[in-house]
Amino acid sequence: MNRASEQEALPAGRKWWHVSTVYQIYPRSFCDSNGDGIGDIAGITSKLGYLKSLGIDLIWLSPIYRSPMDDNGYDISDYQDIAPEFGTLADFDHLVVEARRRGIGIMLDLVVNHTSDEHPWFLESRKGPGNPFRDFYIWRRPGPDGGPPNDLMSSFGGPAWTLDPLSGEYYLHLFSRRQPDLNWENPAVRREIYKMMNWWLERGIAGFRMDVIDYIGKQVDQGLVKDGPRLHEYLQEMNRRTFGRHDILTVGECWSATPGSALLYSGRDRSELSMVFQFEHVTQQWDEIYGKWRPKAFDLVKLKSVLSKWQYALSEDGWNSLFWGNHDLPRAVSQYGDAAGYHSQSAKMLATVLHLMKGTPFIYQGEEIGMTNVPFTTIDQYRDIETLNMHRLHVEAGLSPEDFIKGANQSARDNARTPMQWNAAAHGGFTKGVPWIEVNPNYATVNAEAAMTDERSIWNHYRKLIALRKTHPVIVYGLYQSWLDQHPDAFVYSRALDRDRLVVIANFAPHKVQLTLPRELANPGTCLIWNYEPVDTLGENVDLKPYEAFAILCEMRE
Ligand code: GLC
Ligand code: CA
Numbered sequence: 001m002n003r004a005s006e007q008e009a010l011p012a013g014r015k016w017w018h019v020s021t022v023y024q025i026y027p028r029s030f031c032d033s034n035g036d037g038i039g040d041i042a043g044i045t046s047k048l049g050y051l052k053s054l055g056i057d058l059i060w061l062s063p064i065y066r067s068p069m070d071d072n073g074y075d076i077s078d079y080q081d082i083a084p085e086f087g088t089l090a091d092f093d094h095l096v097v098e099a100r101r102r103g104i105g106i107m108l109d110l111v112v113n114h115t116s117d118e119h120p121w122f123l124e125s126r127k128g129p130g131n132p133f134r135d136f137y138i139w140r141r142p143g144p145d146g147g148p149p150n151d152l153m154s155s156f157g158g159p160a161w162t163l164d165p166l167s168g169e170y171y172l173h174l175f176s177r178r179q180p181d182l183n184w185e186n187p188a189v190r191r192e193i194y195k196m197m198n199w200w201l202e203r204g205i206a207g208f209r210m211d212v213i214d215y216i217g218k219q220v221d222q223g224l225v226k227d228g229p230r231l232h233e234y235l236q237e238m239n240r241r242t243f244g245r246h247d248i249l250t251v252g253e254c255w256s257a258t259p260g261s262a263l264l265y266s267g268r269d270r271s272e273l274s275m276v277f278q279f280e281h282v283t284q285q286w287d288e289i290y291g292k293w294r295p296k297a298f299d300l301v302k303l304k305s306v307l308s309k310w311q312y313a314l315s316e317d318g319w320n321s322l323f324w325g326n327h328d329l330p331r332a333v334s335q336y337g338d339a340a341g342y343h344s345q346s347a348k349m350l351a352t353v354l355h356l357m358k359g360t361p362f363i364y365q366g367e368e369i370g371m372t373n374v375p376f377t378t379i380d381q382y383r384d385i386e387t388l389n390m391h392r393l394h395v396e397a398g399l400s401p402e403d404f405i406k407g408a409n410q411s412a413r414d415n416a417r418t419p420m421q422w423n424a425a426a427h428g429g430f431t432k433g434v435p436w437i438e439v440n441p442n443y444a445t446v447n448a449e450a451a452m453t454d455e456r457s458i459w460n461h462y463r464k465l466i467a468l469r470k471t472h473p474v475i476v477y478g479l480y481q482s483w484l485d486q487h488p489d490a491f492v493y494s495r496a497l498d499r500d501r502l503v504v505i506a507n508f509a510p511h512k513v514q515l516t517l518p519r520e521l522a523n524p525g526t527c528l529i530w531n532y533e534p535v536d537t538l539g540e541n542v543d544l545k546p547y548e549a550f551a552i553l554c555e556m557r558e
Contacts, residue, residue: 013268014477015274015319016247017057017058017207017249017274017360018319018360018476018477019057019469019470019476020056020057020058020249020360021055021056021057021058021355021360021361021362021363021466021469022056022057022058022059022060022107022249022360022361022362022363023051023054023056023058023059023060023362023363023365024059024060024062024326024327024362024363024364024365025044025059025060025061025062025365026039026062026072026327026365026416026417027039027040027041027044027061027062027063027064027073027086028062028072028073028086028417028436029365029417029418029419029420029430029437030043030044030047030365030419030420030430031043031044031046031047031420031422031430032419032430032431032432032433032435033046035431035432035433036085036431036433037431037433037434037435037436038085038086038431038436039086039419039420039430039431040085040086040087040091041064041082041086041087041091041092041095042087042091044059044061044095045091045094045095045098045099048098048099048102048104049102050448050452051102051104052102052103052104053452053463054368054459054462054463054466055463055466055467055470056104056363056466057103057104057105058104058105058106058107058206058207058249059099059104059105059106059107060107060109060207060209060251060362061106061107061108061109062074062109062327063076063108063109063111064082064083064086064087064092064108065077065078065079065080065081065082065083065111066078066081066082066083066084067083067116068116068118068178069083069085070116070176070178070179070385071175071176071178071179071385072384072417073109074109074111074175074179074211075111075114075115075116075117075175075176075178075179076111076115076116076119077115077116077118077119077120078119078120079196080196080199092203093203096203096204096205097204100204105205105206105207105249106204106205106206107205107206107207107208107209107248107249108200108205108207108208108209109208109209109211110197110208110209110210110211110213111211112182112193112210112211112213112216113174113181113182113211113212113213113215113216114173114174114175114179114180114181114182115179115180115182116178116179117177117178117179117180118178121133121136121137121192122136122137122180124136125137125139125171125180126164126166126167126171127166128166128167129167129169135183135186135188135189136182136183136186136188136189137171137172137180137181137182137183138171138172138180138181138182138183138220139164139167139169139170139171139172140161140169140170140172140220140221141168141169141170142163142168142169142170148160148161148163148170149161149170149220149221150220150221150223151223152172152174152220152223152225154173154174154175154176154177155174155175155386156175156176156385156386156389156390157386157389157390157392157393158389158393160172160173160174161173162177172220174212174215174218174225176385176389181215181218182216184216184217184218184230184234185230190234190237190238193238194238194241194242197238197242197243198241198242201242201243201246201248205248206248206249207248207249207250207251207274208243208248208250208251209250209251209253210250210251210252210253210273211253212253212255213235213252213253213254213273214226214227214231214252214253214254214255214256214257215228216228216231216234217229217230217231217232217233217234226255226256227256227261232264232265232270232272235252235265235272235273236270236271236272239271239272239273240271244271249274249275249360250273250274250275251273251274251275251276251277251321252265252273252275252276252277253276253277254276254277254278254279255279255283257276257277257278257279257280258278258280259309259310259313259314260313262275262276262278262310262313262314262318263313263314263317263318265318266314266318266319267317267318268317268318274319275318275319275320275321275359275360276321277321277323277326277362278310278321280306280309280310281303281306281307282329284299284302284303284306285298285299290407292407292411293390293394293404293407293408293411294407295407295410295411298336300487300488300489300491300508301485301486301487301488303336304482304485304491305485307357308480308482308485308493311357311358311359311480311482311493312480314358314359315358315479315480319359319360320357320358320359320360321359321360321362322354322355322357322359322360322361322362323354323361323362323364324336324350324354324364324367325364325367325416326362326364326416327364327413327416327417328413328416329364329413329415329416330373330410330411330412330415330416331366331367331371331372331373331415331416332347332350332364332367333346333347333350333367333370333371333372334372334373334410334415335373335410336350336508337349337350337547338510338546338547339370339372339373341510341546342510342546342547343370343372343446344370344456344457344458344531345531345532345545345546345547345548346510346547347367347370347458347461348458348461348531348547348549349506349507349508349531349547349548349549351367351458351461351462351465352461352465352504352506352529352531352549352550352551353491353504353506353549355462355465355466355468355469355475356465356468356475356495356502356504356529356551357480357493358476358477358478358480358495361465361466361469363462364416365420366416366420366421367462368451368458368459368462369421369446369447369448369451369457369458369459370446370451370458371418371420371421371440371446372440372442372446373409373410373415374409374414374415374418374438374440375409375440375441376405376408376409376414376438377405378405379391379401379404379405379408381437381438382408382412382414383414383417383436383437384412384413384414384417386412386413387408387412387413387414390404391404391408414437417437418437418438418439418440419431419435419437419439420448421439421440421442421443421446421447421448422447422448422449423447423448423449423450424443424444424445424447424449424450427439427443428440428443428447429447429449461529461531464529465529468528468529472500472502472528472553473497473500474495474496474497474498474500474501474502474553475495475502477497478495478496478497478500478502479495479496479497480493480494480495481493481494481495481496483517483518483521484515484517487515488509489507489508489509489511489513490505490506490507490508490513490515490544491504491505491506491508492504492505492506492515492517492521494521496556499555499556500553500554500555500556501523501525501553501554501555501556502528502551502552502553502554503521503523503525503538503551503552503554504549504550504551505538505542505544505548505549505550505551505552506547506548506549507544507545507546507547507548507549508547509546509547510546510547511546512543512544512545512546513543513544514541514542514543514544515541515542515543515544516540516541516542517538517539517540517541517542519540521538522538522539522540523537523538523552523554523556524536524537524538524554525537525538525552525553525554525555526552526553526554527550527551527552527553528551528552528553529549529550529551530548530549530550530551531547531548531549531550532545532548532550534550535550535552536552538552538554
């Protein structure tokens, strides 16, 4: 989508996507139009009315390209075609047009750190050292002991190297062995990728989400994967050769990002990306040894310190992305709220805290109706390659299968990948057939149809937050300040722009909390959003109900 004409009306430094809200769709699990049990593009198009009434501006589509689906589409065998189970290019073009008619742009997932092992480039590359495509991938001779060249590990478990018997050399795969890493040092690889990106840009897309983009500068022989020395050079080249000429939104998935590197990626004079996804608030909850498979107890003081650090660091330059969940993470209300005791209150509280910070909010499908983690009891119910691999490795290493399932119930990626719950019909109305993964059994009560007809639903709360962003510049541009940083249960912050001061107060605990606010926050105002009753006057003493959250807009005296 070319928004250049709208852009011209904005003051310097302001972008249309500052005011936008993005909605992520995991196509396989969103809506199945033909009863084969797999979500598809026609299904997505049929739900544009739903998304329009929610009010979102952009859809980030997880991969829809042709793929053997070893990692559900993050293993691409043809960048310029659509996976047959999702539809055709004509279906995709139709989606773009229909979305645009409703003022919604489509962002694609750009997976260019690796391809599928079925991509024609890899099929050629595999033929041996003389092949012109050999250097499209990363091949090394065996180490001195005949084993892998070094000890780099795959994120999905096991060594990141697989021996190809044909040439006797190893190829690198930082994910599954069916996802060989591209060699970005080869200019021919970069040329091909840029050509492909331009082909999509000409089809009218509104943005790219860039999969593990902090890996493309890797220096394999130094064992260096993230933040390699040429990473920013590649991104600037990519910007120059592709989207720099279009006014789109780009967001890089960067597990390694720090506030410092985020300014390199998204600083206004850097000509790289619009913003990155950083994961510090996610990884601070991981165990030092077992990672996400044995998450630590929730610590609000830590969470606040991470989120506030990012708010302060990017307040003058760069831009934050705001998210609680995505297709790799547990469900927000299960992870940070109380899905059993205070489902609606805690889901609304989380949305309030996130959407009123400075940055562009991302909603993961189903979050807007409070979808929860799925209570699978056996490994056979899981589908995700990461979970299946880790199960095998951990159980081999002595972990009991029950303990593994306990961790998976909290952290497995399939928590986010069960079908979208549309209504109370069989399989939540996701499919008329048999879904590729079981629907969460709570679909009879947690579903979109019920949410849309209930004025006090989580869905209507999200809708309100999305609309507020469009009418209150203080939400978009206001200066962020956190308060009561050491309070173990409450999250309090303010935003200030001109004479507007927005105060956001949230209780992250399943019990009542009493706060004493600094005097300067205690002012009368107008309550913009709340999850119990509106609160219009802030005194110095505030009593909060479990998971209560609200935001008050005050006008400051000069
Ligand atoms: C990213 C994706 C994840 C995928 C991996 C490999 O982290 O979000 O789903 O498995 O990259 O492409
Ligand atoms: Ca289908």
